[in-house]
Amino acid sequence: MRETLVVVWWDRLVVGVVVVGGGPAGWALARACARRGHAVTLVAPGHRWHATYGVWADEARLLPPGSRWVTTRVRGGGRVLPREYAVLDNDSVLAACASPGIEVVRARATAMTAGSATLTTGEVRHGMVFDATGARRGEVEQTAYGVIVPEPREAVFMDWRQPTDGPATFLYAIPLPDGRMLLEETSLAREPGLGFDELRDRLHARLGEVTGPVERVRFPVDVPPPPRRARGPIRFGAAAGLVHPATGFSVADAFRLAPVVADTIGRGQRAVRRVIWPWRARLVYQLRMRGLATLLSLTATEHEEFFDLFFALPVRHQRAYLSGRTDVLGTVAAMTALFRAAPAHLRRKMIAS
Known part of the structure; x- marks a missing residue:
């Protein structure tokens, strides 16, 4: 059993952190916390990523040094997209996330609270527990x-x-x-x-x-943000609702957000929860849910027509909608541009969604 660890190191508060989940989000957060001097325990049953992960090529800079990926032009909606696409080399990204400051425990968590995790191998107590075990069950x-x-x-x-x-x-x-x-x-x-x-x-x-x-x-793809006054472990990655409903992507946002979370840990759990889901991100989430409702209303033929229109938009609109998690104005501008470009039958479905 490990006691809660909170150490004052000069003018910085060093907090013990438990990250439950060994996927990209869990490792991104563990690495960021270790680099800021926090004592990190990462709990995961295995040490391999078996899924295929992709990011937009302009987001690959968010990955740690030493990461590798293959970049390619892709076709979508009947045209070659202006943004290149990158598929991650999982082993290299995982190796790049490793740090001497991360203690890895091969186990599963059977229960979690804000400050402790009960594992199949025992119990871990630390200053702050993060749940990065993946998306919860949703309707869509x-x-x-x-x-x-x-x-x-x-x-x-x-x-x-x-x-x-x-x-x-x-x-x-x-x-x-x-x-x-x-x-x-x-x-x-x-x-x-x-x-x-x-x-x-x-x-x-x-x-x-x-x-x-x-x-x-x-x-x-419809996991909502945790309540503003949520209790228990702090959710991160797909578990926190970072999955984009129009693509299923969440890896780039996890790597983008991890250093911000690590910098905020010393200010307490409420501050960390706010930095993961600031009001702008919550508003963008609501706008994206409107977009998801539109997708669910489309016929098979209309899907092709809809995405052909979307990928014909200027790249700034595509980037804002697909990657601008806190970009309220950019998201609104992209949705407005798509509405203006859409024929009447698609506009009716957008309005009704």
Whole structure:
């Protein structure tokens, strides 16, 4: 058992931190806290990232030195996108996050409070506990079924041409850092999420019988921010609702936010919760939920039309909506520009959402 650790080091408050969760968000936060002198314990059952993670190439600078990724131009909405896309080399990013100041405990947490975590191996008590174990169950899910193949193909962010009748899905085809290619049939947002068997059948209808290692994806895209006066462990990453409802991305925001959180820890839990979800981010979240409601109302044909219009917007609008988590004015401007460009039948759905 470990006692609560709070040490005054000259003019800086050094706090013991427990981060539960060994994904990108957990490691980003653990690294940032260790670099600021906090005593960090990271709790995770394993030491590998098996999912495929991507960020926009202009956000890759947020990753720690030593990280590697493969950058490519991708097609979306019938056009080549102005922003390049980066797929992370998981092992290099994980190695870059490691620090002598991080004690790694191979275990799972069975219970967490604001200041302690009960593990399968015992109990850890520290000054502050963070829950970075991933997104909680929501009503609207993104699901995907992918196959990794050895041969290169055209990189595609979203190909909304439908392989068969049925719910709207798109092809996500990206190069991996090891030279292989991930071909994934994705249901962007559905309540409940589309099943893997149907996604597999749609992928094969689109591309023929493709074989190779399989990747399955399922997570909610409508996890709300924690209440302003939340208690218990501080949620971070996807567990805190950082998942973008229009893409499913959260990794870049976790790496962007981790140093800010680490700098705030000495001011207490309330300050940390506020810095993760400032009022601007909460307002942008509400605007993005309006966008999600519009997506849920679209037919399969309208999905292709909608995203073709979005990816035709100036890059400043695309960047604001997809990456501007606290950019209220930029998000409003992007949504307004899309509304103006949309035909009447799409405008009606945007208004009704």
